[in-house]
Amino acid sequence: MHIEPFVMERWQSTYEHQVELNLSDSGVHPLTVQELLEPGESESLLDQRLIYTQSNGTPELRDRIANLYRDADRENIEVTNGGAEANYVTACTLVRPGDEVVLQMPNYMQLWGVFRALGAKVRTWELTPDLENDTWHWDLDRLEQLVNADTRLIAICNPNNPTGSVLHSEALDRIAGIARQHDAWTMVDEIYQGAELDGTSTPSMWGRHDKVVVTNSLSKAYGLPGLRLGWILGPEDFVEECWGRHDYTTIGPGALSDHLAELALEPVRRQRILDRTRDILTGNLAIAMDWVNGQQQLRTITPRAGAFLMLKYEHGINSLELAERLRVERSMLLVPGDHFEMDGWIRVGFGDDVDTLRAGLDRLSDVLQQLDASSV
Ligand SMILES: Cc1ncc(COP(=O)(O)O)c(C=O)c1O
Known part of the structure; x- marks a missing residue:
């Protein structure tokens, strides 16, 4: 059976452990075995x-x-x-x-x-x-x-x-x-x-x-x-x-x-785990939305569920090119809209720990600013 590449999964499988900041995930920061177990x-x-x-x-x-x-x-x-x-x-x-x-x-x-x-x-x-x-x-x-x-x-x-x-x-x-x-x-x-x-x-x-x-x-x-x-x-x-x-x-x-x-x-x-998830989601989404609101030429639709944000950008660059640039120059991974047949968008995971999220958003701002500057 011939099967076409599953491009998003290939992208993540290949690079998620090669970058410093992985914002390509769609779930929350995983639990340790210790955190899952009761004493x-x-x-x-x-x-x-x-x-x-x-x-x-x-x-x-x-x-x-x-x-x-x-x-x-x-x-x-x-x-x-x-x-x-x-x-x-x-x-x-x-x-x-x-x-x-x-x-x-x-x-x-x-x-x-x-x-x-x-x-x-x-x-x-x-x-x-x-x-x-x-x-x-x-x-x-x-x-x-x-x-x-x-x-x-x-x-x-x-x-x-x-x-x-x-x-x-x-x-x-x-x-x-x-x-x-x-x-x-x-x-x-x-x-x-x-x-x-x-x-x-x-x-x-x-x-x-x-x-x-x-x-x-x-x-x-x-x-x-x-x-x-x-x-x-x-x-x-x-x-x-x-x-x-x-x-x-x-x-x-x-x-x-x-x-x-x-x-x-x-x-x-189970309830304890889901409460933890909700705390991470609400806390981190607030950080991410605050950041989006401070960005020019970037818009989003508030997600109702999941630890990811689709961002629409107006910087005149293909989404895979943008994601590649972030990966190669800034050692961070997110998902290009191309992988969903949505060029002009990127998917940013916000479920990881706060330091990773903030650092990733900073690096993304830098690159977007460079793109703004080069288009002037
Ligand atoms: C919609 C959807 N289904 C299935 C999967 C795969 O899930 P699992 O890691 O449990 O195999 C994912 C992973 O991102 C997903 O987003």
């Missing part, structure tokens, strides 16, 4: 035998995940290595050559590449920026026009990466209705659920019609990307099929990750 728990971790655990996730972990959703149980859950594997396995299970899929854009772009590699015809449903009103618009009538009897699935990322916008219940119900009408699936990547700036958890797509698959992971809202722990939530027979595919990818999650994920999703601890 006295390290023994249980050290005693963990490094076996192949139950390959679709231990029943205990699947129960914890299922409890996050109304009317779900462990048979609806497949535990994967991160949201990336959850998306990959789901797409490979659902999509056949020649299928039409409707993909919300802009998007994280993993599914863009996978759908195309699977031989699907990708139609895009665009979110459009409205800088004047500080919001992203979506047009559900347009979505309705894009979906037809050949549509296999509608894929959405909610909250959305890279815009940080959120579709609420009414819109999700309408999308479910459109899918139902054409017997299509909806596949919703909900990885930023729990990373909302105002503390209101984004409603899940789960339960809105029969053919819903949700993917998620502990990488963003929980600050645990190094666990590589994600999941697929779907109808029981569909999840069973995904498990069979998973045998071909990574078999199952790591034993330590499964164990630590079970601890992270213990309700009181």
Whole structure:
């Protein structure tokens, strides 16, 4: 199977550990194992035998995940290595050559590449920026026009990466209705659920019609990307099929990750983790917005969720060129809008520690000022 490069992930994989300041991440500053554990728990971790655990996730972990959703149980859950594997396995299970899929854009772009590699015809449903009103618009009538009897699935990322916008219940119900009408699936990547700036958890797509698959992971809202722990939530027979595919990818999650994920999703601890995330997001967004407001020729739309800010600049330079210049001359990494097919924009992650954020924004100001000066 030929697959096009996943350019954003390639960019991050290649450079994120080579630069001094990495502002390309979309989640919050990760927890240490120590911060995750409660006092006295390290023994249980050290005693963990490094076996192949139950390959679709231990029943205990699947129960914890299922409890996050109304009317779900462990048979609806497949535990994967991160949201990336959850998306990959789901797409490979659902999509056949020649299928039409409707993909919300802009998007994280993993599914863009996978759908195309699977031989699907990708139609895009665009979110459009409205800088004047500080919001992203979506047009559900347009979505309705894009979906037809050949549509296999509608894929959405909610909250959305890279815009940080959120579709609420009414819109999700309408999308479910459109899918139902054409017997299509909806596949919703909900990885930023729990990373909302105002503390209101984004409603899940789960339960809105029969053919819903949700993917998620502990990488963003929980600050645990190094666990590589994600999941697929779907109808029981569909999840069973995904498990069979998973045998071909990574078999199952790591034993330590499964164990630590079970601890992270213990309700009181989960709340503690999400509170930490919210504190980081609100504190750092204030710093980032303050900085944006002091910049000429730079505008943004306040993200409703996620630790990233899309910035629209007017400096007459291609976004990949700008990102390359920052990387080579200033040893900092951010994501060029080109990676989302949005030249003229850059994505800046604001979830890291405050010193890294401030230093990164300073370096970005310097380069933008140089560009201003050279255009005079
Ligand atoms: C929307 C979205 N889905 C999936 C992933 C991959 O998640 P994970 O690190 O859990 O594999 C990312 C990572 O940035 C993402 O933004």
